[in-house]
Each structure stands twice: as C-alpha cells, then as structure tokens.
Amino acid sequence: DGGITQSPKYLFRKEGQNVTLSCEQNLNHDAMYWYRQDPGQGLRLIYYSQIVNDFQKGDIAEGYSVSREKKESFPLTVTSAQKNPTAFYLCASTLTGAKNTEAFFGQGTRLTVV
Amino acid sequence: RKEVEQDPGPFNVPEGATVAFNCTYSNSASQSFFWYRQDCRKEPKLLMSVYSSGNEDGRFTAQLNRASQYISLLIRDSKLSDSATYLCVVNMFSGGYNKLIFGAGTRLAVHP
Numbered sequence: 001d002g003g004i005t006q007s008p009k010y011l012f013r014k015e016g017q018n019v020t021l022s023c024e025q026n027l028n029h030d031a032m033y034w035y036r037q038d039p040g041q042g043l044r045l046i047y048y049s050q051i052v053n054d055f056q057k058g059d060i061a062e063g064y065s066v067s068r069e070k071k072e073s074f075p076l077t078v079t080s081a082q083k084n085p086t087a088f089y090l091c092a093s094t095l096t097g098a099k100n101t102e103a104f105f106g107q108g109t110r111l112t113v114v
Numbered sequence: 115r116k117e118v119e120q121d122p123g124p125f126n127v128p129e130g131a132t133v134a135f136n137c138t139y140s141n142s143a144s145q146s147f148f149w150y151r152q153d154c155r156k157e158p159k160l161l162m163s164v165y166s167s168g169n170e171d172g173r174f175t176a177q178l179n180r181a182s183q184y185i186s187l188l189i190r191d192s193k194l195s196d197s198a199t200y201l202c203v204v205n206m207f208s209g210g211y212n213k214l215i216f217g218a219g220t221r222l223a224v225h226p
Contacts, residue, residue, distance in 0.1 A: 031212050042201065043158070050211050058213075090157055093210060101146045101205045101212055105157035111208030 002027045005107030006091050010084040012114050013078070021076045021109045023091035030076035030096045033103070036060060046089075049052065049074055050096055078111065086113050115140055118204050120217035127224055131192045135220045137185040137202030146205035149187045151198045152219065156202055161187075164220055192224045 004025040008054040013019045023032065031050050047060030049068040063082025068074055074093075080084045088110050092103040120137045126132050127157035137177065139147075148166035164176040164185055175188040185202055 033214060035216070037199075043216040045132075045213070045215065047212070048213060057213060067161070088155075091184075094214065094216070096212055101207075102148065102160050102163065102216065103203070103214055108157050 003005055004091060004093050004104050004106040006109050007091075008109060011109055011111045013111060014016055015113055016080045018079050019111065021074065021078070021091075023074045024072055025095055025104070025106075026072060026073075026078065027104060028094055029093035029104070030071065031094045031101075032068070032072070033094075034058075034064070034066065035090045035092065037090060038107075043090060046076065056082075057059070079083045080082045085111055086109060089096045116218075117141060117215045118202055120202050120220050122218055122220060124221040124223050127192055127222070128191055129194060129224055129226055130159040131224075132188065132190045133192060135200055135202075135223060136189045137187075137217055137224075139185070139204045140185065140216075141204070141206050142180075142217050143206055143208050144183075144204045145207050147176075147185050148203040148205075149174075149176055149185075150201040150203055150216075152201055153198050158216075162198070163223075189222075193224075194224050195226065197222055197224045200202075 007022045013075045034046040047066040049055035065077045092105045149161040150158040151161045152158040168177040173190045199219040201219045206213045
C-alpha cells in the first residue's frame with residue numbers, strides 16, 4: 001500500500017544536539033512538507049519542496065534544515081539553533097498543481113529535548 | 115493577520131445537535147480548500163474537500179464563498195465520535211509552488 005512514513009515515532013534529544021527526522025513516501029508525490037505542532041495549537045509550516053533539489057522556507061524555518069535529494073525522501077534536521085524544539089512534527093505530501101492537492105500525512109514524530 | 119483563521123472553540127454540544135464552523139483566509143490567490151479532522155495526538159486526516167458549488171458528504175456540508183474568502187463546515191446530528199479538532203486548510207498555488215496553510219483548528223466536544 002502507498003503511504004508516507006515518518007520515523008522515529010518518539011525521539012529524545014539532549015540540548016545542543018542536532019537530530020534528523022525521517023520522512024519517506026511511495027505515493028509518487030512531487031510536493032512534500034514539514035509542519036510543527038505545539039500542544040493545543042495548529043500546524044505551522046517549516047519547509048516545503050515541490051521537486052528534487054529544491055525547497056522553500058515556510059513560516060518558521062529558523063533552526064531547521066532540509067534536503068530533497070530523492071523524490072521519495074524529505075528529511076528534516078532540527079539544529080541546536082532551534083531554541084524550543086520540543087513539539088510534534090508532521091510530514092505531508094501532495095500532488096502538485098492547483099487541483100488534487102489533498103495532503104497525506106505520516107504518523108508524526110514527537111521530539112522531546114531533555 | 116493570519117493567513118487562515120478559525121474560531122478555536124471549544125464547541126461543546128449534545129448528541130444530535132447541529133454545529134457550524136467558520137474559516138476565513140486572507141490570500142485571494144488561494145485555489146483549493148479542505149477540512150481535516152485531527153484526533154488527539156494523531157495526524158490530521160482529510161474530512162472533505164470544499165468546492166465552489168458547495169458539497170455534502172452524509173452529515174457533513176462544506177461551503178465556500180470566494181468573494182468573502184470564507185469557508186464553512188456544517189455537521190448535522192452530531193455523534194460522540196465527531197469529537198475532534200477540525201482544521202481548515204487552504205492551498206495557495208503560485209509561481210509553481212503549492213503551499214498548504216492550516217488554520218489553528220476548532221475543537222468540538224460532543225457529549226451524551
């Protein structure tokens with residue numbers, strides 16, 4: 001079955017460490033997105049990408065980095081520059097174009113800084 | 115002003131009630147619209163797309179008013195299982211990029 005997979009489901013990080021969250025999809029979608037969700041809040045866009053080797057900053061990109069070397073993969077690195085990294089991180093993918101942009105989500109990664 | 119705004123709620127309603135959620139968006143270039151449902155500590159899941167002519171799926175009706183930049187979701191005959199957060203989502207397609215923007219969500223609690 002096609003889908004989008006995030007790993008790990010839970011992640012603990014010490015302050016000052018970088019950590020990379022994995023996102024893989026086999027839906028043949030061109031567009032991929034990373035969102036952050038804090039308790040009781042909505043989803044805020046971190047980075048998004050429409051094609052391989054191209055990505056754009058979202059609303060809260062500071063302290064994060066991404067790469068898009070393959071269509072199927074869009075890993076997110078939370079760097080030590082991110083001051084409040086504890087959150088629920090969601091990866092999504094869509095087809096591109098003005099229509100048919102239903103987003104499919106992974107199950108999310110809960111990152112906790114200890 | 116936020117790009118997508120929703121009333122955060124919570125809406126506390128009895129079973130069987132009709133409840134309506136509203137959403138406004140600021141960018142007139144927005145081209146696709148959706149309602150997602152999110153259960154506690156889970157990923158969002160598509161509830162329904164929103165079409166210009168309005169659309170219905172069982173107990174759920176979605177409407178779009180492009181002139182007013184306004185989207186709505188109506189839930190009739192509420193069930194306990196409808197308790198969740200409902201997210202309004204807008205796709206802005208510009209310069210070859212899709213940018214999906216989420217509202218902060220409206221929380222619904224249906225009680226017996």
